[in-house]
Amino acid sequence: xxxxxxxxxxxxxxxxxEPDSSTDAGLPAEQLKQILADLALRPVPVGSLHxxxxxxxxxxxxxxxxxxxxxxxxxxxxxTRKRRVMESNLRIGLKMFRRLGYLRxxxxxxxxxxxxxxxIFPAQIADTLDKLHSEAPPMHFSLIRxxxxxxxxxxxxxxxxxxxxxxxxxxSLGQVHRAQLKTGEQVAxxxxxxxxxxxxxxxxxxxxxxxxxLRLGKDWEYVKAQFAEIHRMLNQEVDYGREAETMRRASxxxxxxxxxxxxxxxxxxxxxxxxxxxxxxxxxLPGFLxxxxxxxxxxxxxxxxxxxxxxxxxxxxxxxxxxxxxxxxLKDGRLGLxxxxxxxxxxxxxxxxxxxxxxxxxxxxTVLPELLKLVSGISQSDxxxxxxxxxxxxxxxxxxxxxxxEGPFDFGDESHFKRGLEWFAGMVGSxxxxxxxxxxxxxxxxxxxxxxxxxxxxxxxxxxxxxRESERWRLAARDx
Amino acid sequence: MRITAEAKIATEQRILESAxxxxxxxxxxxxxxxxxxxxAGIATGTLFNYFQCKEAIAxxxxxxxxxxxxxxxxxxxxxxxxxxxxxxxFIWTGLKRLRGYRKFLSPAAETIFSxxxxxxxxxxxxxxxxxxxxxxxxxxxxxxxxxPLSAVTMQLYWTLYLGVFACWAADTSPNQExxxxxxxxxxxxxxxxxxxxx
Numbered sequence: 001x002x003x004x005x006x007x008x009x010x011x012x013x014x015x016x017x018e019p020d021s022s023t024d025a026g027l028p029a030e031q032l033k034q035i036l037a038d039l040a041l042r043p044v045p046v047g048s049l050h051x052x053x054x055x056x057x058x059x060x061x062x063x064x065x066x067x068x069x070x071x072x073x074x075x076x077x078x079x080t081r082k083r084r085v086m087e088s089n090l091r092i093g094l095k096m097f098r099r100l101g102y103l104r105x106x107x108x109x110x111x112x113x114x115x116x117x118x119x120i121f122p123a124q125i126a127d128t129l130d131k132l133h134s135e136a137p138p139m140h141f142s143l144i145r146x147x148x149x150x151x152x153x154x155x156x157x158x159x160x161x162x163x164x165x166x167x168x169x170x171x172s173l174g175q176v177h178r179a180q181l182k183t184g185e186q187v188a189x190x191x192x193x194x195x196x197x198x199x200x201x202x203x204x205x206x207x208x209x210x211x212x213x214l215r216l217g218k219d220w221e222y223v224k225a226q227f228a229e230i231h232r233m234l235n236q237e238v239d240y241g242r243e244a245e246t247m248r249r250a251s252x253x254x255x256x257x258x259x260x261x262x263x264x265x266x267x268x269x270x271x272x273x274x275x276x277x278x279x280x281x282x283x284x285l286p287g288f289l290x291x292x293x294x295x296x297x298x299x300x301x302x303x304x305x306x307x308x309x310x311x312x313x314x315x316x317x318x319x320x321x322x323x324x325x326x327x328x329x330l331k332d333g334r335l336g337l338x339x340x341x342x343x344x345x346x347x348x349x350x351x352x353x354x355x356x357x358x359x360x361x362x363x364x365x366t367v368l369p370e371l372l373k374l375v376s377g378i379s380q381s382d383x384x385x386x387x388x389x390x391x392x393x394x395x396x397x398x399x400x401x402x403x404x405x406e407g408p409f410d411f412g413d414e415s416h417f418k419r420g421l422e423w424f425a426g427m428v429g430s431x432x433x434x435x436x437x438x439x440x441x442x443x444x445x446x447x448x449x450x451x452x453x454x455x456x457x458x459x460x461x462x463x464x465x466x467x468r469e470s471e472r473w474r475l476a477a478r479d480x
Numbered sequence: 481m482r483i484t485a486e487a488k489i490a491t492e493q494r495i496l497e498s499a500x501x502x503x504x505x506x507x508x509x510x511x512x513x514x515x516x517x518x519x520a521g522i523a524t525g526t527l528f529n530y531f532q533c534k535e536a537i538a539x540x541x542x543x544x545x546x547x548x549x550x551x552x553x554x555x556x557x558x559x560x561x562x563x564x565x566x567x568x569x570f571i572w573t574g575l576k577r578l579r580g581y582r583k584f585l586s587p588a589a590e591t592i593f594s595x596x597x598x599x600x601x602x603x604x605x606x607x608x609x610x611x612x613x614x615x616x617x618x619x620x621x622x623x624x625x626x627x628p629l630s631a632v633t634m635q636l637y638w639t640l641y642l643g644v645f646a647c648w649a650a651d652t653s654p655n656q657e658x659x660x661x662x663x664x665x666x667x668x669x670x671x672x673x674x675x676x677x678x
Contacts, residue, residue, distance in 0.1 A: 140564055140568065140664075142561065142568040143660065143664050147657075147660065150655035151655075193661065194660040194664075195653055195658045195661045196661075198653065198658075
């Protein structure tokens with residue numbers, strides 16, 4: 001398990017950003033092994049104070065590591081600097097992994113949330129934290145049994161024809177078991193770790209207190225709004241009833257000819273903490289890539305992933321967690337979407353932003369002042385905003401490049417991915433925090449999706465897809 | 481007049497049932513032995529032939545429930561479960577059996593399980609502790625860890641168990657899910673310590 005963990009961790013980073021093997025070979029592997037061995041023996045504290053203490057220690061370490069890096073940057077040439085940034089990110093990621101694994105799900109989710117704030121944590125850390133989705137230590141069956149008895153009113157052996165004692169997938173908030181209903185259907189039963197939802201809520205307040213110094217910044221209100229959004233989304237993620245509803249709504253968006261599958265929810269076997277859905281056999285991204293798929297197949301699945309993103313975006317449901325574990329590549333060519341806990345619903349304000357962005361995609365620059373005001377409250381004419389406006393333009397160009405390109409867009413193009421990282425680094429460096437809360441998850445979605453397509457080396461005609469999907473959206477808007 | 485053994489058992493049972501009802505409805509602090517005797521249809525003096533104080537009655541209620549839980553645990557077919565799972569099932573089965581008494585267990589346990597109460601009549605808690613720890617030793621030895629376990633190990637177990645018990649008695653979370661998490665984590669800690677010792 002340890003080796004797999006390490007390779008997954010490294011694989012999550014873009015290839016050119018792996019640590020220099022000549023200087024650091026084996027060090028992260030050893031470090032990770034030690035951490036995992038240590039984790040196995042550690043109890044998991046549930047007291048809020050203990051969590052606060054550990055998180056405080058973690059924040060101090062992250063801050064110190066970044067301070068040290070900042071000092072070193074003054075003396076480095078460009079290549080060395082880049083290497084050190086990556087080394088430092090990996091090291092910090094490992095430190096966070098250690099503590100977040102120790103604190104299990106509650107803080108794990110906070111760590112993942114922290115990864116969504118690009119002005120605080122870089123993408124590599126977020127990627128490392130995402131690994132925790134599949135690395136949290138499992139609950140044993142006796143505990144699973146009690147949770148199921150409490151939630152469903154019956155023991156698993158009474159409720160199901162078959163129930164596998166070993167989890168087949170882990171989630172940061174619990175784990176997933178395969179089972180068979182008495183009516184014969186194969187299902188996946190996701191079970192939440194007891195008490196984790198309330199623990200997250202309490203921990204979020206602690207995290208806010210630890211990030212108190214940010215309140216001194218002039219743009220604290222923006223950070224606060226983004227925090228509120230993350231808090232809201234985390235509370236939504238622990239509510240499996242809400243996730244079931246989202247799955248039903250998402251399922252209604254796709255027709256059989258789309259070849260995109262949302263698992264069916266079995267309501268009689270689901271509660272707020274247990275979610276039973278249809279089991280879909282298929283490969284996750286790493287498994288798919290090991291089959292050495294043809295370029296055609298890569299493009300086929302890449303297109304479906306982008307289509308799913310557009311379809312949900314235009315239904316005002318942002319599928320905000322494009323994690324490798326959330327996609328399934330089926331033998332028959334269909335794409336399975338899993339885990340609908342992290343779907344951001346758009347209200348009137350966000351819908352207006354979507355509408356204005358659409359005009360911007362059509363190169364209607366007249367909407368820019370209105371959009372800037374709505375998104376970040378800044379004026380285009382104020383010279384004080386020059387740096388920020390430059391970053392926004394960089395972001396806009398990068399985000400829209402695939403839509404504006406004629407024909408299939410090559411997501412395997414390293415220069416495109418690098419430009420995204422440069423923009424990201426610029427955001428981190430400038431400490432810009434102004435931005436609408438919807439972008440916390442929208443950026444995560446676009447970055448995540450592009451990172452997956454980059455790994456797949458997929459070529460997708462995004463322009464054609466966009467034309468079709470936005471047309472559907474316009475028709476639906478006109479009809480309503 | 482001689483009282484038969486059957487009559488004695490029936491009276492004891494009546495006292496226990498009446499006490500459980502009064503503790504639950506009227507509260508632990510507000511219930512007196514006089515009221516319990518009246519509810520059981522016996523004289524207060526007679527009650528003392530059976531139990532020296534209300535703590536002894538509560539201890540007996542706990543003991544009976546835990547004995548039944550132990551029997552239930554032993555009856556249940558288990559298939560190659562780990563030590564952690566077995567201990568988890570054993571403890572949780574006991575707590576589930578005590579669920580009906582949760583309203584008064586917290587104040588009652590303060591004296592029944594207090595290590596400082598050994599010289600008082602409430603030391604009925606001792607027999608619960610001994611019986612529980614013997615069962616735990618059997619479970620542990622069933623997993624290939626040879627008895628006897630050191631006094632420190634057993635003390636650690638009992639301390640953790642009382643922590644779980646206290647948390648459960650006052651747990652207001654849905655289905656006492658917070659206690660489930662604390663029990664899970666306490667057992668991880670105990671088993672790690674046990675393995676280090678052995």
